Amino acid sequence: MTGKATLAMIAGSFNVTETLVLPGTAYRHALAGAKTLADARRALEKYDFSADTLSFARLLESVGPDIMERCSPVVPRAWSWFDPGTFDTAEILHTLTELQDGIRESWLRLLDIQTIQRARDAGVTEAKYLSTASMAVLAQRAELHPGLSGRAWSPNASLGESNAIVQCTLGTGDGEAAAWEWTVSTTGEVLHRPTPSPADERPVTQSARLATLLGDRMAMPCILDWIWDGQELTFLSALPAPAHVGARAFSRRALARLTPRPLAPMAADIVVELLHNLSKDTGALLLGSTVPTVPDDVARVFDGSVYIDSTFTRNLLDRAGLPQDALDDLLLRRTTAKVRLSAKSLIRLPRASRAAVAIRLAVPRLERWISNNSTHLAELDSVQVETLTGDETLASLQQLLTFMHPLVLDLLLLLVSSSFRAEDLNHALAHRGIQDRLGEVLEAASDTAGLDPWTHLDRIAARVSDDTARLAAEAIAKGDSEQALRMLCTDVTVERDLEAFMRAFSFFRTSIVDVGSPTLQERSDLLPVALLRARETGAATRVQAARDPLAWLDSLSGGNNVLLRKRYQAMMQTSAVTEKAWFYIAKSLSRARMLLLHTGDLLVERGRLDHRDDVLLLEREELTQDRDLRAIAAERAAVVQSNMSSTAPEVIVVE
Structure with missing residues (x-):
């Protein structure tokens, strides 16, 4: 730099x-090789500078007899708790011995007990700090x-x-x-x-x-x-x-996995509301009366990208005794991340008793929610929106978003539970000496879950004959996706299953949180490609494996172990229920989009918009205003287009 x-x-x-940089690689190794703070201090105090003497002598010769030394700590920018203020003061060094002592003292400043304590308070272990923190020393003429x-x-x-x-x-x-x-x-x-x-x-x-x-x-x-x-x-x-x-660090890394492109204002507004309420609901459930105040801007929008306050959310989860990365796991659909505590440790931890109960009951909690809301869930498919008035449409949209709050919270708990189940399963495999098969076991459990849209697509693809697949591929190569779909539907069973697939998974999961997702026609164009892709990548094999979830386990050496089978079945059950949560979130967001597009149709009829899709460029409070919205939509369209061509930073830091 x-x-x-x-x-x-x-x-x-x-x-x-002129500035010369001393990177201090050797000192970095001394820190990284230490297991405790005391070990690191001793390693630096005893460090032998004899190997560096020649380079130091050259430095004195080129810079001059007096050197101004400045230290530049190198730590992750997400460590907003790290105070670089102690490194601001420059020191004037006159001799080789002073230079060596100055560098040693500078590195020892990284191990200041107050800094280590702030790291612990922020959830950074001593070992992680020692393996990560580093520093460069800048040397200049002291004139x-x-x-x-x-x-x-x-x-x-x-x-x-x-x-x-x-x-x-x-x-x-x-x-x-x-x-x-x-x-x-x-x-x-x-x-x-x-x-x-x-x-x-x-x-x-x-x-x-x-x-x-x-x-x-x-x-x-x-x-x-x-x-x-x-x-x-x-x-x-x-x-x-x-x-x-x-300072607070806002990150979009995990959200970018689900929303790879900038969002329109309406979609961003809905995502921000869901994340804000998820933070409130998580704190209320896991911490009760001790929950900290949730900032109004715990989720915010910058250049069309949604950022989540990782400083607050990581602290909230850590106080509850859960892995700090649990929210990232939710947004990345990641269920096998390493957890900070084993399930048994979590349950025994007094400060995490509420979290322990919530995680242990995550599966029955969602199943009870599904049972209690069966009527509302059925309405996601059956109720049409064309007959609703403008006020009824907006009221239905708000009710739908409120309806989703506990569902999103349940999904977070399920994904944490999945991580614990994966850890339990890994221990059982290790006990039988087959821990290297964990990835295959988790994939088999996921394929058996049954509610992932791509699992259903596998089942349809497995029925497509070679000749039909060839004709459909030829039509796709010519750019005629409609003809490709007709080719695939010559088999009555495939046609019926594809129609059911489109109805059941009306939100074609290109992005789970993007309310401005592809239209139904665009999804229809994508479907033949996705179907043939599933067929080419082993759909038949995956379907066969899912028919008997225990058959794959039986093929393993030691797979008949009672404890192993029990933990494998627990993993499959959790995976299946987790897929239900994703499924209903997808359907809810799809219905939210239908309600918004219906609102757009009504605004076009009244001459307040030119195109119904322009409603996605508005904010929700603007939908209640009785005025011409075309100028606002045109201005926002230009901003959205500009955001598409820009790259938002992954992390922003604010006061």
């Missing part, structure tokens, strides 16, 4: 202080001189900042105790200046311009330190902007 900064400075004809010294922050979109900030003070301080502050636009215009201010603002505008340049070059916010002697501006260092203590 320092190399990029230096090149950008040189290209901008700035006076640059500081009187005058202004300052610091410039590049514009930071993740904090909602569109301008650069510059602070400076008299003397050669480190810029923290700033006497003045400026706000400077990306074009170099001073938007806000202190009163009174120094007469010469050249260092301010130049440092702001360079900070903006570097932020663009490195695709991340950065901080510049500089000094000014009244004639010449010298830049000392450029580093990534650290996350502030108490």
Whole structure:
């Protein structure tokens, strides 16, 4: 990164202080090899610098007799609890011994007991911290001189900042105790200046311009330190902007798996509501009266992508005694992630007693919910929306979203339960010496679950003959998906099953949370391709394996073990119930889309929209307004198109 900064400075004809980087790979290994904090301290205190003497001597020769040492901690940006403030102060070193001692002390600062304690409080184990935290040491000539010294922050979109900030003070301080502050636009215009201010603002505008340049070059916010002697501006260092203590990290990584493209405003609004209520419901169920206040923006939208406050949600799950990654598991449809605690440990943990009960009862909880809501679930297919008025449609949409709240919570509990079941199954396999077959066992259990749309597609594909598949493939190659579907439906049984598939799985799962998903016609076009793909990838084999779920287990050496069979059956039951939850979420979101499109039809009839699909460009409160919405839809369409061509950051950090 320092190399990029230096090149950008040189290209901008700035006076640059040469910076040498000491990555400290050997010290990193000393930390990573330690099992405890005490071991790491001893390893660093006893580290032998003799192997580095030659490179240090060259450093002294090239930089000069006096070296200014600055430390740059290297930790995951998600560690918003990490305070880099203790590394801000630069040290002046005169001899080789001072240089070695300074580097050793810098690395020992990473092991400060308060930092380790903050890591523990944030759910980062001591072992993980020691294997992850690192640091680079920046060495420069110590030719500081009187005058202004300052610091410039590049514009930071993740904090909602569109301008650069510059602070400076008299003397050669480190810029923290700033006497003045400026706000400077990306074009170099001073938007806000202190009163009174120094007469010469050249260092301010130049440092702001360079900070903006570097932020663009490195695709991340950065901080510049500089000094000014009244004639010449010298830049000392450029580093990534650290996350502030108490900052919140918002992540879209898991959501991006389900929504690979930016969402329209309506879809984003619905997803944000579901995630917000999931956070509230999870806290109320697992923590009771001790639940922390859920931030109003626990889920937010940035450039069409939905972000979840991972700082809050991970803390919430950790306080309940659950794996911090449980929400990511939910969004990624991942049920075999490593869990932090075994099921037995979870149940014994006093602070997690509510969570232990909720996880243990996850399967009967969903089954009871399905039984209690059988009428509403039947309505997802049977009730038409064309006869509803505008007010009735919006009321039905809100009722549907409220209806989904416990379902989404149940799905989260089921996926955590699935992780525990997978762990139990792995232990049983390991006891028989066949733990390397875990992946196959889980795949067999998943294929047997029975409610995944792709499982049904397998069953249909297995009935398609070779000749029919060949003719359908030829039609697809010509771009005639309608003819391909007719070819596949020449068999009456296949035709009947495909019609049932389209009715039952009207939400064709291209994206489980994208309310703006493909239309029914688009899904029909995709269906022949998906059907032939399933056939080519072994649909018949998967269907055969699913007919007798225990047959595959019987083929294993030691597969007749009673405990192993019991845990395998528990895994299959949990998988089947989990698929039910996904199934009903998919159907509910499909119906939400039908209600929205019906609202769009009504708005078109009244002349308030040009096209019914434009309703997905609106926000829900706008649907209740009695005014022309065409201008809003046109403006939003341009924004959505712009978002499609941009790349949103995976993580944003806010105060």
